[in-house]
Amino acid sequence: MAYDLQEQEQIDTLKAFWSQWGKLIGGAVLAVSLGFLGVKGWQFYQRSQAEAAAVIYSQLETQLQGAKLEQVKSTVALLQRDYPASALSSNAALLAAKLAFERNDLGFARAQLKWVLAQQGDEVVTAVARLRLATVLLDEKQYDAALAELSLPRPAAFDSQFLDLKGDVLVARGDSNGARESYKAALAKAAPDAPARDFIQTKLDSVGN
Template identity: 25%
Template sequence: MEIYSNENEQLNALRGFFAQNGKALAIGVIIGIGALAGWRFWSNHEDGSSREASSAYQQVSSALDASKPETLDAAAKFASENSNTYGALASLDLAKRYADTNQLDKAASQLQNGLKDTSDANLQAVLNVRLARVQLQQKKPDDALKTLDQVKGDGWTAIVADVRGETLLSKGDAKGARDAWSKGIASDASPALKEMLQMKMNNLPG
């Protein structure tokens, strides 16, 4: 798995990969996995019924607009009716729209539903990281820490360390934050991410 500076960088890498391969797939929400893993992920799901679900998902996802409640309702309906990877992807998309408009309870609920809909480890990691961020915004640091414990895989070490450090700092645990960020710096993270974590450590009191 490639390691990137942040989730947006991972997302851009996936966009480039699928564009080069001519795959009009729902890549906007799959982060944290390398191009090869992404290709295998979608190849395993491109059978007949899956192609239908993929097409329907893309229509729902591309129409999402937080200023148009009917598009959110359509995405929620799709997610509730598809207990599969595409339902999880719709929940992830929908959670972002809710989080952007500070509807954090709805965002958390969608992410939790998405976790029930997929067994793919990489997608579960995405959902759990996003859920931990939302829980931190909800001022539920203990819940966020438990959620982060569910994220597996070396490729996620630095990103999890980043969120864990922020969460511990919100609890007043500066030492715990320092330890978390130190672990991220010691991992096989990108130079940019290591630099960001170092800056956070440098800004800690004491």
């Protein structure tokens, strides 16, 4: 096919352009395509991981309803091994720790709560784990360790609960004056309609206003 002079110049210009920039443009297009596929692949992987973790978590819920602690221990270990970054794994550890505490398996409860804290995840989950860990330590008569946990930063919404438990630890350690101040602070931080107010007040009355 014959080309007139203008068409030939356009073809030559296009050839020169692709000769100079073709590899760069092709590489850029490839990089964008691979990046897109990579994002899609990562999203698919995350979704599949979440679904797999949810299946195991549903098994855990059944085991918890039956209070089957040994099965719960195995299931939680599986979640923590295969899906440590999943929020379900931290939730599972909290629930397993609660059951273990009720069964007086304080060592396992403590280990689960420390695992949650080590994940450095959601601040609310972390605060719950720290509060429960302090409760376990109180039950183990590890008063200094419990107070150390209760002195660490937490969301303001948890202040009253932390101060209330601190009062309990101080009572157990024989520090009535310290407990009194802690209970007063817990009341000051509690919402006016908080169900725990009456209970905290009762404890405050027991150590003397």
